Amino acid sequence: MKHRFSRMGVRGRLLLAVLATVAVALIVMTVAFNYLLSVSFRSDADDRLRNLALDESSRISISNGRVTLPQPTGEIQEFGTQIWVFVSGATVSSPNVEPNLQAAAKSLDGQPAQYLDVPEQEVRLYGVPLYYEEERIGTIVSGLWMGSYNYNLRMTLLATGALALVLLLVLGFVGRWVLNAAFRPVSRMTAEAEAWSIADLDRRFEMGEPHDEVTQLASTLDGMLDRLAAGLRRERRFSAEVSHQLRTPLAKIKAEAELALRRERNPAYYQEALASVSQSADQMTRTVEALMAAAQEEGSLARGRASVWQVLEEASASVGVLAGENGVRVRVEPPLRSLYIGVERDIALQIIQPVVENACRFARSTVILGAGRNGKEVVFTVEDDGAGVTEEEKDRIFEPGVRGSAAEAAEAGGATSRGAGLGLSLARRLARAASGDVEVTAGRIGARFVVRLPTG
Template identity: 45%
Template sequence: MRRLGLRGRLTVVVGLAAAVVLAALTAGFNLALRSSLHDDADKVLAARASAALATLEVAGGRVRSAEAPSRGVVDARIWVYSGSRAIEGPGGPNSLQHKVTLLARSASGYAEDPATDTRLYALPVLDHGQRAGSVVAGISLEPYERTASRALIGSLLFAGTVLLLIMLAVRWVVGGALRPVARMTAQAAASTERDVDHRFGAGEPHDELTRLAATFDLMLDRLAASLRHEQRLSAELSHELRTPLAAIAAESELALRREREPSEYRQALGMIAERARQLERTLETLIAAAQAESSMPRGTADARDVAERAAEACSPLAAERGVQVRVTGPRTALRLGVDRHIGERILAPVLENACRYADRAVELEAVANGSAIEFRISDDGPGVDPMDSERIFEPGERGSRVSAADPLGAGLGLPLARRLARAVDGDVECLDSDSGALFRVRMPFG
């Protein structure tokens, strides 16, 4: 049974149930038919006995026939007894005569002679309330049994035919119902790990199987989204780590190409250390974005604390460039809907970008705006050309007003900041400004 498929198991189960029902119906039909034939035989016997009794006369306690015995009466198996003596009756085997005699003495009732397959019925002949004799009628049961046997054979053949038709119908119906499952199985077997957009496409859900297909499609959507997320993360890792790694390799090769002064080696090592820190920040930001996109529980943080920590992280660069960073607001405590380190990693690259290109001052202001908290970062540097307001968020791209000789600008900070902000339902934008650059960082309320 376990080796059979679902279609085979359902066919067998329904076939067994149908066989039990048909067997019960066939047995009931044949039992009812035999009972009906038995009753019909008894009615015929009673009618014959009554008809024979009507032809008898009783005089002086003796029974005699009012009519001369005819060949039809003899063939009709009618026995007439006066007292215990048979005065009329057909011949027959000894077993039958013995049964007739015993039944005649009992005056009334039924009896059967299995040897001749004959059923007997006796009626008493009364004379003023006293039994003067008996009339015994007999009938052969062979026609009735032949009818019952034929009916049994016919009902068995009919039940078998019906059972076969039921099993064929069940197999056809179940096969049609499971055909979509077989089709989905074949589609799933034919799909590959690269076929992330494959769907079963069973149409609008209207029954159990189409709802199952729709559920599978939703599951495949989630799996495809997860797979694309992993692929995007891998691509971004390879793309965004290439620049700092290439810079580290290039700086190392330049330092080793010829003998240098200790100060030159120190400068090269400082450059390598800065690129390594940039590489570390890139990795941390990408991992934080991946965690945020994976629907992991988010924490909360104080907006002022996040702003001050981001400013503190950029203080070495600000001191090196002679830039003053000022943090203002908010007037009341505001809670971000992200962890402190996530908020800091979103703000720090934008703030670092402002410190790198500002002349003297950078301002970081936090305000509440509707359902989000906004951080406005402005500087007094060359600003961003309106044509570059979106291009600068592409990995490796920098604004046209920025010097191409900038040794530390890799064009990764702003793209990573936007990626992480959007992962937590926020955003990073470059706004138009009359003087310097102006960036707006939005994060959800906690």
């Protein structure tokens, strides 16, 4: 039984608990009502018996030692009440009744005032002493047929029992309807949750402001889904950024390998190629470590110290293969004096490199890298002679997965894909995490990107 109850649904258990509680309450109320009704009937019967005995005693006349009273006749069931009068042990007046009822009335003679039930005839008797000149001379016994009382009690018990059963059934249907209505939002939430997939990151239960337990649960689950969605987005963004940032060193490794395998080379060339592959592998390692650190410590990247000139040189070298494929020359303009930034070199490179790669993809012939100090900031500039960026795109191109009109125009002209639209988003995110920023302005010819980082 316990195992079956535990396997029931919440609605079933609640309905069963409510019905059990109400059933117990109805049983207690039915029993209490019928008990109080029986007490009331008994009290009414006792009052009638006492009044009957009192009336009869007032009708008795005693003269010269003789007791004179009306002679009762008929059965007790006919009149409902009857009287016995016993004087000095003798029966002076008696109705025509069954012997056992007659014997019961006789047994009250000489006894103090008391009641006596005769269940066989459904009769209640009341015996009271009869006095003459302050001396007891006999007993008056009044009798009352209780059949009508007992019938009313039985019918009341059946009626209240039937009413309780009907109320319980009605309550069961009403309770089931109310519970179904109350749990309908939970059922809907369950169905929606089963239908959602990992692609539905923005789906929510949306049950409005919390005002009861169900809407509070929905609000709590929506909050949990927000946190899970944010975590999944970070995970996806990290995977996309790692893939994006590893393409350049992987392309360099592939290019070096293809050139080395194209024909026989002298040992010096192979050593140079292997050194380049090793450098690209080191760059991949630094890239992964930098992105891991950025993912784990986002918001606190403004620490460490790096040379601005070294960052510019490494950024220029990292895009050598991409610049060669696009026929673009990357020129670095050294700063007028030694400058340092308050960011680790690998983090700074991950910020600058996507901006330089973007310039190499859309420049016609030249990309210029420069840097200078402006108060407490070091300002890196990346200029190209491409199509530039329209005013409407200045903020939109920094959104993940968004590419500007230049990339769309190139693809419309039959060119291959020029990126996934993740580099600039990564650069701005990392720059802002390092207390800097990445912006784009109109250049002298094409686009001019400005990277601001704190001085070190």
